[in-house]
Structure formats: structure tokens, C-alpha cells
Amino acid sequence: MSQVEQARPPRWRTRRPVPPALGLCVAVVYPVASLVFRLRYRHADRIPPTGGVLLVANHVSVLDPLACARLVWDSGRVPHFLAKDTVFAGLAGTILRAAGQIPVSRGSSAASSSVHAAKAALDAGDVVVIYPEGSVTRDPDWWPMQARSGVARLALTTDALVLPVAQWGPQRVHDYHTKRLHLRLRAPVDHLVGEPIDLSEQRARVRAGAPLSGELLREVTDLLMTRVRDQLGELRGERPPAQFHPRPAGRALPGDLPGNAA
Structure with a gap:
């Protein structure tokens, strides 16, 4: 065991307190994810035990949050996801x-x-998971498509650690492109947590009064997603494309973040 791992406090301590609603979610998600996925993590110890963390991930399946929630929970932290408001209807939304x-x-x-x-969650020291593409990628080979820039707004206006996360495998269980569910147990799913992204220069510009212009937001968004894309290439053992797949024109996609400068 490395010195870094030895220095980490117990996971149960870094996840406290756990409110009843969160405990209920864990009781449902944890066993389901364990049955559906065989989860494999690379460098999960890069998720620190405390402090605000913005996890920036690619989006390959509607089942991604199940797998990514386990990544964060198994790292000793509580995940906070951004999700469509339609998911928050009724009792499920209350929970x-x-x-x-x-x-x-x-x-x-x-x-x-x-x-x-x-x-506010990041400023309070929580882990926030965001899929900047806003929806499952429309790239036929599952490479990231062009992202919305809400992720850049969060990254530039907080002091949170920004970690790129590449994930690969949930699309084997639910294929969004064909709308088919392939029920199977223990499908392999890989996560690669990258090194923290240094945004000190861009954050300094914002603190000095630079506006959150479309150009700056696009610069930071593409920087983050390029890191995610390159890590996905490492997971897949393939060379990623040089360009991001374009977003479908003329309409919003499910899960798009509001107030973004594309």
C-alpha cells in the first residue's frame, strides 16, 4: 500500500454524515451496480478524501451515473449529480x-x-459530477461530442479541484444509439481518473476582472474535454479523433445545462 493510500482517513469517516435519503439511494444503487457492472478503477486515489471536487466525465450511456456513483462512493466520497429536472418528479424526486x-x-x-x-456544493467541499456533453454522445464510435460550456463556468468560478474522468463500458448494457437494453451480469466497466487540471492562469484572469466570455468558456471547456477524450483513448487502447463530434443542430438535447455559452 502506498504512502498516499495509508494517509487517507477511513472511507466511512470521509462520507459522513449520511442522511436517510442518501442511505436509501446507496442501498439501491450499490447492489444494482455490483450486479450489472464489473467495475475497474485506475487512479481512483486521485479523488481526494476532502474538499470540493468537480469530476468531468464523458457520457456513453444513460447508466453512466450508476457506475460513476460507485466510483465516487468507493473512493470515500458522496457524489452529487446534475440531472434533468424531469427526473425529480414525485417521490423519487423528493428522495x-x-x-x-x-x-x-x-x-x-x-x-x-x-x-x-x-x-454552492463545490464551495461547501462536495464532489459534483458533470457530463459536459449534456447527453449521451451522438458519435457513432462513442467518442465525446462537443460539450456545453456550463462546466467551464463552474471550473472558473470556484476553487474546486477539477478531475477529468474517462469511462467506458456502460454502453455495452444500454446502447443509447439503438435504444436497446442488453441485460447481462458483470459487464466490464473501466474508469480512468486523470491528474488535476491546472486552471490557475484562467482563474487568475477571471479574478482580475476578465469577463466569462464565450471565447474563454469555449477555451476551458475544450481543454477539459480534450483531457477526457485522450484518457478515453488510453482506456480503449485506440487513438481518439482530433475533433469532437458535432452536436445535433437546431435543438437542445436531454440533459443540456442551462445558461451556457456554446
């Missing part, structure tokens, strides 16, 4: 909100509330 999950509203006066809530 998700009480568990600290963050609804994403679109097309309303509350459209920016999700970004503010995510920022």
Missing part, C-alpha cells in the same frame, strides 16, 4: 433532492439555479 442531487431546469426563470446549486 433525490434530499440525497443532495441537483436538478437541471431549462426554459424557465429558474434556468440558472442548477449552476448556482452546483457551485
